[in-house]
Amino acid sequence: MPGLTSKQAQERLRRDGENELAAAAKLHPLRMFLGQFRDVMVMILLAATVVSAFLGELTDAVTIILIVLLNAILGFLQEFRTEQTLESLRNLTAPTAAVCRDGKWQTIPARELVCGDVIRLEAGDNVPADAALTSAAGLAVNESILTGESEAVSKQAGSPEDTRNDLHKKNIVYAGTAILRGSAEATVIATGTRTQMGQISTMLQDVQQEMTPLQKRLAGLGKVVALLCLGVCAAVFLAGVLRGEPVFDMLMTGITIAIAAIPEGLPATVTIALALAVSRMMKRGALVNRLHSVETLGCASVICSDKTGTITENRMxxxxxxxxxxxxxxxxxxxxxxxxxxxxxxxxxxxxxxxxxxxxxxxxxxxxxxxxxxxxxxxxxxxxxxxxxxxxxxxxxxxxxxxxxxxxxxxxxxxxxxxxxxxxxxxxxxxxxxxxxxxxxxxxxxxxxxxxxxxxxxxxxxxxxxxxxxxxxxxxxxxxxxxxxxxxxxxxxxxxxxxxxxxxxxxxxxxxxxxDPPREAARTAIRTCARAQIRTVMITGDHKNTATAIAKQAGLLRGKKAMTGEELDALTDAQLDACLDQYAVFARVNPAHKLRLVRAYRRRGEIVAMTGDGVNDAPAIKEADVGVAMGQSGTDVARQAADVVLTDDNLATLVDAVEQGRCVYANIRKFVRYLLSCNIGEVLTMFLGILMGMPVVLLPTQLLLVNLVTDGLPAIALGLEPPEPEAMQKPPRKPDESFFSDGLMGRIFFRGILIGIGTLGSFSVVASMGGTLEAARTAALCTLILSQLVHVFECKSEQRTLFSMRYGNNLWLVGAVLVSLAVLAAAIYVPMLRVIFSTVLLTGQQLGIAAGFSLAVPLCSSIFGLFSGKRKKRDC
The missing domain is CATH 3.40.1110.10 (Calcium-transporting ATPase, cytoplasmic domain N)
Incomplete structure (x- = not known):
């Protein structure tokens, strides 16, 4: 076949452009890094750093700035990795092509191919552009990179007039696919972004990364904390000045209390909890590219799964x-x-x-x-x-x-x-x-x-x-x-x-x-998802009958139906949204179908996890709330577009990761409950003391000691709580559900108020019994810290009381509390530390008063909870 002349090829190259995939506009890495500091909570922490340094608390300032930098680096790495996805896609195209130009065969860079060029293909070649076969001898092509199906596809020449490059056509070979056996000649019909691979690169550019549900909740929490800090600082300052206290002293006290109100340990504790979950997931075969996606997995309501290798063995x-x-x-x-x-x-x-x-x-x-x-x-x-x-x-x-x-x-x-x-x-x-x-x-x-x-x-x-x-x-x-x-x-x-x-x-x-039979582990995982009210959907390029039969064997259909990509094309978005619940299998789909299905589920308010291994899955993986790629069979493009990579290509591993995600969110609620209750208790102690005309109940250094002892190790140890047995027996959280749902905010304020009242009570009783101001402050310090350390055990569960709690399932928490108690004891009994923290030795009676106020409230609360729980069971 004569092919094109060099002149014709040059004209078409100028008209159509080079045979390359689209390159996204690159953001400078420095701008990308600086963009990580726009978050409200980050700005509050930076302000706290400046204030801490001004007050001479350099240790606190360094700690806070390290927390901020760690979060910024993690965010930068995620954004930078996303930028590499399109670059990997560009590298999949063949570097050279055998083409007939000016009546003779020659090898040219694949980027110079144009429509109308005649190319030659042999076993082992990568197809350089979408082309229509004009002759083929025993040709078999691996199209898994585009279709997700690993079985070799036989190809043969077709009608010269058939030049559309739709997927699944027997007479068309597609850019990026591999020739397994045979040989062929073909005419190029699409290059660059007009190839099937090019259309995928365009879709990847159009997908925008959104904040995860946890990031949205933490941003909202940051705004609340910011208003709280400003309000507390202003109220304490005004109350003190109206009482006749020195203006500068009250300004410093107000700023100190505001710092006490900031849960500066929260970002670090969230990051550590997520990192520990990542470590646990890694041991089970799930590698996490994006920290916050761990928690997002926990609220997944739909898992869109590929068939081959995920639900099935990927072996005939x-x-x-x-x-x-x-x-x-x-x-x-x-x-x-x-x-x-x-x-x-x-x-x-x-x-x-x-x-x-x-x-x-x-x-x-x-x-x-x-x-x-x-x-x-x-x-x-x-x-x-x-x-x-x-x-x-x-x-x-x-x-x-x-x-x-x-x-x-x-x-x-x-x-x-x-x-x-x-x-x-x-x-x-x-x-x-x-x-x-x-x-x-x-x-x-x-x-x-x-x-x-x-x-x-x-x-x-x-x-x-x-x-x-x-x-x-x-x-x-x-x-x-x-x-x-x-x-x-x-x-x-x-x-x-x-x-x-x-x-x-x-x-x-x-x-x-x-x-290709279903994995036994996948059957179990699908049953687990059903109990957790997570919908599992199969999206595959395979034939409808095959997909339906596998879905039945895997226990996935459950009375639902199957739809083909052709049937999907016939529906408007409104029609698709209306009937989406009726289907559990989508067969014979292309990359655009997968992307459309993910967007349809998200329009309905679902949190979507999308699994895949091929380039064809990359746009949908990137669009989903959690993109999941296969580590064994997956392409580099799919893995880089994903938030999570399964090293064993097993759906059961993903379901384990969902359980870890639910556990992470539960643990974040636990230490947010703990940190905010403690901080509210500290603020109320100071604020009510000033309003009641008392001397300053706790000095700034003592408040910083409280934060050091209670906001650090115990909060982090709460992030190590194992999943509760009923974690996968509850429906997934709704995306718009408040972080403080199920009465959490009420419990936080109620417990914070009780901590504050107990601390003031200890201060007042010791003072009224003849104790010095230093002794009253030391007793108040002991009460505040002890009541918070008792409260940390209450935060282990939202359902159990202190009498029914499992204490032995998290020995890290027990150890953290013992270390905190040791620090408190050192602050009272080590002479040099007594000077730094303005503490004194307490008598046995004074220690008893402090301990009594610390334990009275949680014990009463637990007793009340125990009886109310029994009453609920009787009512049931």
Whole structure:
């Protein structure tokens, strides 16, 4: 074929542009980093840093600035990583192309290709542009990067007028896909952003990253805290000045109390809690690219899952065999060595079934795949099952590999067969004939084995094996075989027929049905999601019947229906939103369909987790609230677009991550409850003391000691709380649900008020009993810290009281409280620290008063909760 001239190519290159994917406008890394400091809470913390440094508290200032920098660095890394996604996509295109220019073949940079160029493709090539095939010989292409389906796609030349580059077309090859076998010539029909890969790059550019639900809640909390700090500072300052206190002293006191009101430990504690959850998830096979996505997983209400490799094993497995008029089942999945050949539940030795033995022999010899194990294999002679542990190492076509594994389970080894029957000639699989043959030595002569589509093999056969004998194959019997093929196909099995040419007789051997079976762990995960009221949806490029059958086996349908991409195109957004609940499977979809489905679920207020492994999944992964990529089978583009990467490609791992996400959010609520209750108690202690005409109850250094002792280790240790047993038995949180839902804000204020009243009570009683001002302050300090350390155990659960709490499930918290108690004791009993913190030694009576006020409120609260809980149970 002549192709274009150089002049024509240059004109089209100027008109259409180079064959490259779109490059996004890059943001300078410095601007990206500085943009991390726009958050309200960050600004409050920076202000607190300045004030702390002004007051001489350099340790606090350094601590706060480190917290701010850590959060900024994490945010910068996430944004910078997102910028690399499009760059990885650009690297997938082929660097060069074999093209016919000026009547001769030459190799040029792929970016110089234009529409109308004639290109040549060979096995091992990456397709440089979308092109229509003009000739093809045994061409098979791996399109998983675009469709998500790993099975090789056979291609053949089509009509010269058919030049649309829609997906799933037999006469079109797509940029970025790989030629597995065969050769072809094709005419370029789309380049650059007009290719299927280019359309994906455009979609990736259009997707905007949004704040996670937790980030939105923390931003709202920051505004509340900012108003609270300003209000407290102003109120304390005015109250003190009106009482006649020195203006400068009251200004410093007001600022100190405002700092006490700031939960400066909150950002650090949130980051640490998320980081610890990331560590736990990593041990279970989930790598997190974006910290806040851990919590977002916890409120996921819809999981949009790919089929291949996520719900299924991603390995074709022979499950049914029909040979000699008898039906057999094959156990074991994927590349597992263990497995058996069963008939009506009982083990069968293929040596006793000639037709079955010949079928496995045909499947093993008529193959280009290889299978081996590094471990020595036991002899399988006269056995009905293989019991070896481990998996096979394989190379070759997944279908042929499945047949070799099934033959090994029946004790038939390809290596042994090849030694006895060397290959004389092989006719590879052809997309037009849809069959393959191999001629091997057989004693003094030769025989030929055939395998392929049943409607291509059956017409060749005039005989069949029956009980070890070769008998004629009649038309009525062929009709029975065709019905068997339909029955197996209805079960989503890929069906192959087998035959043996011995002399002039072509003998039908039987059928093998295979599929990519659902993972057992995926079935369990889908049931867990159902209990947690999380909807699991399958979105796949596979055929509708196959997807539906797998969904049934995995327990995913549950009365729902399946929809194809073509049917999806026929719906408006409003129609789709109205019927979305009726469907659990979306089959034969392209990247735009996946993106549209994710957006449809999000329009309905759902929090969406989207899994995928191919370039075709990248836009939907990036658009979803939580994008999840496969670590084993996933492309670099998918992994970089994702928030979470599953190292084992297993849906069960994602469900474990959801549980961790729910645990993280519960723990964040726990330490927010703890920190705010404590801070409210501190503020009220100071504010009410001033209003009641008392001396300043706690000095600024004593307030800073309280923050050091209570806002640090105990709050962090609360972030280590394990998931509660009922975590995956509750519905997911709604995205617009308040952070303080279920009465949390009321409990925070109530407990903070009680802490403040208890501290003032301790101060007043010690003072009224003749204690010095320093002793009263020391008693108040002890009461405030002790009551907060008791309260930390109350915050372990929102349902249990102190009497029913599990104390042993978080020893880090027990240790943190003991360390805090030790710091308090040192501040009172170490002479040098007594000078720094203005404390004095307390008498036994004064210590008893402080401890009594600390314990009275939580004990009364727990007793009340215990009786009210019993009353609720009786009412139920």
């Amino acid at each position: 497995t022979v499950t049914h065999v029909i040979a000699g008029g008898e039906e057999f089942s094959v156990t074991g999945t994927g590349l597992q060595m263990a497995g058996a050949i069963l008939q009506e539940g009982h083990g069968v030795n293929p040596a006793s079934k000639p037709a079955l033995r010949e079928l496995f022999t045909c499947g093993a010899l008529c193959s280009t795949a290889e299978i081996h194990s590094e471990a020595p294999q036991k002899s399988q002679r006269n056995r009905s099952a293989r019991t070896d542990r481990g998996t096979w190492s394989v190379t070759g076509d997944p279908t042929e590999v499945a047949l070799l594994v099934a033959a090994e389970k029946g004790g038939i080894s390809r290596k042994q067969l090849l030694r006895a029957h060397p290959v004389q000639r092989m006719e590879p699989f052809d997309s037009e004939t849809r069959r393959m043959s191999v001629t091997v030595s057989d004693g003094a002569g030769t025989c030929t084995y055939w395998k392929g589509a049943a409607d291509c093999i059956l017409p060749l056969c005039g005989f069949q094996m029956e009980g070890g004998r070769v008998v004629p194959l009649t038309e009525p019997e062929k009709a029975v075989i065709r019905r068997q093929v339909l029955t197996l196909s209805d079960q989503a099995l890929r069906v192959l027929a087998f035959a043996k040419q011995d002399g002039s007789a072509c003998i039908y051997l039987g059928l093998a049905g295979m599929l």
